[in-house]
Amino acid sequence: MTKTALIIIVFLAAVACGILIGPTSLDAQILQLRIWRVVLGIFAGGVLAFCGCLLQGLFGNPLVEPYTLGSASGAALGASIGILVFGTINPFLAFLGSLGTGFFVYTVARIEGGLLRDRLILAGVVMSFLCSSLVMIIMVMGGRELYEILYLLMGYLGVIINDSNRIMIIALMIVSLGLVAFLYRFHRELDVISQGTETAAGLGINIQNFSLVIFFSSALLIGLTVSIVGAIGFVGLIIPHVAKLIFGPKHRYNLGASLVLGATFLLIADTISRIITVYELPVGVVTSLVGVPFFIYLYKK
């Protein structure tokens, strides 16, 4: 219980930092802006870490995350196509990209009665490469869209909120929260699956259906997130590990902890990105810069 209190305090502190710390003094306008930024940070950090935790649990592999499964890259590709064709990020194309790569990876890895986990990662990484190449082609073809795609690939929270996208972003966030709540109910299944698919099947889990639901729901969630803030990396990989180090292997706790810790981590990274330069630094850059040393420290301990 003290651990729970501790991470909630740290989370609230990060929220406070996100709102109070910045290059300019706080007034009503800046406050509005920072609240939005903090909300986006909580949303993206929480969802990405949650998906990472979910996928690591499902596939019993600590390397699995939105990136290694190709979902994030697929979403980025879809969003880039949207930028090229419609001049703006189209959430539908981002989901489509994410689901499309998900579908491919799933088909490659699927075997009778389950998924070949090694093949899954391989297919995911291969798809990531393919999507990156296609995004590169779009960047070269587009020219003027280069900046936008670049920032989409790294992810940033300084998204402009205006009358035309405010409702949509709120709606996407509500859908995502619904999906998170829906997926949370599978915490027991994820615990059981960590003992092997054979055991899980013996205990009454339909592995095929379960994998399908988790895999595609999380692909959808990743697509939603990428369409709002871009493909922020590293959160989905590192945070579930931190959650497990603190709360142990039970998914009832570490799924929730991933949600809170992911939000906290992204808020801290974003606060750092805002104070070290006057420029808008993609938060994805900072997550890796801060995350890698932290990760090494944790694992050396």
Place this chain on the structure above:
Amino acid sequence: MLPSRHSIIFAAVLLVFAFLTCAQEKKGNDYRVVSLSPAMTEILFSLGAGSKLVGVTTFCDFPAETKKIAKVGDFSNPSVERIVGLKPDLVIVNLPEQGRIKRELDKLNIRTFVSSPASLAEMYEEISELGAAIAVQSAADSLISYMKSNLKPVVPAKRKKVYIEISPRPLVTVGSTTFLNSLIHDAGGTNIFGDLNRAYPVVTQESVIARDPEIILVLHPERITGRTGWQNIEAMQNNLVYDDLDPDHFMRPGPRLIQGFNKLCEILK
């Protein structure tokens, strides 16, 4: 020293070009020019030298005659191979954006003309140099004096703070090293991000709000109304947001600048 394999290719290329230049010198002043700079393309046409252009970028879309000229790629990624294929005597490059292309052309001993004006004075200088380079000096001189008479710097009592938005996602504006920065100054305003020593910095919404511009120039097709947190910016309050501007009139240091400059002077009055 170059590795031997490279030097053979290098020598071969040199030989070919020596032959080509010999062949062309016989034709006298008939220069073959490739322009990678949309502004310089426009200038060449104003100088009556449009017929010398054998290659341009896909960004060179003015005047209409550019449609018929061979394209060598876009502004950021022109193809060196296509440029070489057009056997140009002179390639006009923009720096710093096309630094890589210039280095490659230098290696191939293809003559380049560098364009990177950061002010009106530098632009005049370049027009004059270009005129000399392709033997249209007198046309260049008259274009310069025409432009000078139409682009008279304004010195107001108080300079208005201007924010220029190039792209909304992310927010891209212009910094001190751009031509537009100096054009705003000449038209009697001051760029709120004129202190940033970059060409096109990506800035935060917060910094725009904190710098509270009196005028906003939108150089992309999107509208900027209804943004959260922007309501109290002075320009938004006074409705001094200009989003019907043609970016080419401001971003291209060429003859059409006169329209852009006059518009700016009107806005900043």
Place this chain on the structure above:
Amino acid sequence: MIALQIKDVNFSYDAARIIDGVSLSLKQGEFLGIIGPNGAGKSTLLRLICGICKPADGEIMLFEKPLAGQNQKEIARQVGFVPQETHFTLNFTVEDVVMMGRYPYQQPFMREKREDIDAQENAITAANIEQLRKRPVNSLSSGERQRVVIARALAQVPRLLVLDEPTSHLDLHHQHSIMELLKRLNADGLTVVVVHHDLNLASLYCRRLLLMHSGKIEATGTPNELIKKEILSKVYGTAVRIVRHPDKDVPQIFLHTD
């Protein structure tokens, strides 16, 4: 009561017929050992019994109800399954692992109920792992871990316990203790089906044996009826010698060598 009734079951995987017309009847309280050479279809038969694989045709009845109409959770409340190998990718404690046997009885978000905790306690006691209960499962020896997995299956409160080579890779002491545990559970009324590689252990503990070969049932009967030179030599393709166990009057096998 008939615990398990299998009628003319076929199962194929990638065009290869793994189970070929198997029929079998098992009464409640029996202790059945399934033996046979590698690739005979023993593990697949177990998976069919647990509902992990669905038969291509034929019928399986579990406690006189067809398996086909039941969902996997329902089946898991009746059949406890101990797979051949268990990898623990997450380092749960022994208690947590045993509690996972309650999965088929639980709902999402709900805390463990009284009956879950009782079942967990009984399973821990029955498998004799009280002293290990707080230990992380990856710190255990493979023998200890096997007891934990059996305890997890017992927490399912099954009427039928199905084990796939529970003593492979174990030392003598653990082989003995696992088999004694199964014997005790069977004596308390649990029906046990165990796939065995070790014919001597099978002969020593199982009251009835089932010999499989190439997806078919080759023979069935008591150890005395089945562990015979001519039958085994034919199925395994190896010359064997049969002697009697000194304590218990059952056959034991030795390999023949010069």
